[in-house]
Amino acid sequence: MKFRSIALCCAGLLCSIANATTDASSLKLQVYSVMLSTSPQCTSPVTVFSNTTPTEVDFLVAPTLGSGNPPDGTYPCIIIKMSDTIKFTPTTNDGSCTGNQQYTTDVCQTGESTRAPDAVGSANACSTGAPDLVYLYLTTGRIGSGGGNAFLQPLAPNNTTYGVNLTSPLVVSGTATAKFVVTAKNAVDGSGPSCGMNAPVFGFKIP
Numbered sequence: 001m002k003f004r005s006i007a008l009c010c011a012g013l014l015c016s017i018a019n020a021t022t023d024a025s026s027l028k029l030q031v032y033s034v035m036l037s038t039s040p041q042c043t044s045p046v047t048v049f050s051n052t053t054p055t056e057v058d059f060l061v062a063p064t065l066g067s068g069n070p071p072d073g074t075y076p077c078i079i080i081k082m083s084d085t086i087k088f089t090p091t092t093n094d095g096s097c098t099g100n101q102q103y104t105t106d107v108c109q110t111g112e113s114t115r116a117p118d119a120v121g122s123a124n125a126c127s128t129g130a131p132d133l134v135y136l137y138l139t140t141g142r143i144g145s146g147g148g149n150a151f152l153q154p155l156a157p158n159n160t161t162y163g164v165n166l167t168s169p170l171v172v173s174g175t176a177t178a179k180f181v182v183t184a185k186n187a188v189d190g191s192g193p194s195c196g197m198n199a200p201v202f203g204f205k206i207p
Helices: none
Strands: 024-029 031-035 046-050 072-075 077-083 083-088 103-106 133-139 171-172 179-183 203-205
Touching: none
Parallel strands: none
Antiparallel strands: 024 083, 031 046, 031 077, 072 171, 077 133, 083 103, 179 203
């Protein structure tokens, strides 16, 4: 199986989706590596690919971020090492959001933290307004859409509240090709004083 054409976006990962009513025409971020784990707690992951100097990519145009050949198996956790500075563009006006205007936001801010999978010791604190390298944990073990921390490994006692929901695991079998698909419909939220985004829907499909 070749892991390729991975379309990935993430923004406003800790927000509620109650007030989001507008689509995005673009979602841009930088990905440094992608890891897979056979555990919903994202333990002992294997690295699929790694980028030393990634470039900014618009994930709504289904870009190819990298490729690899992970072992056959079922992977209920995907870990993305990425910059926490993301860019998005609403399709229409919505409250504090102006249609066709690109916004830049910091999704891991002061008071939040991130840690590499299976790392020991203190987590790395994030800084508002400065780019941080963070680990985004997508897991089928996540319960609910709000609270918790998207950038900390979903280990007990927080195994059901940390990370972001993955609708279904990645199943690797033989030569099948899986595509990582992100749906950002109604993800832009203009109900607050500044334009923001909520977590999109993450999943896999076989073309």
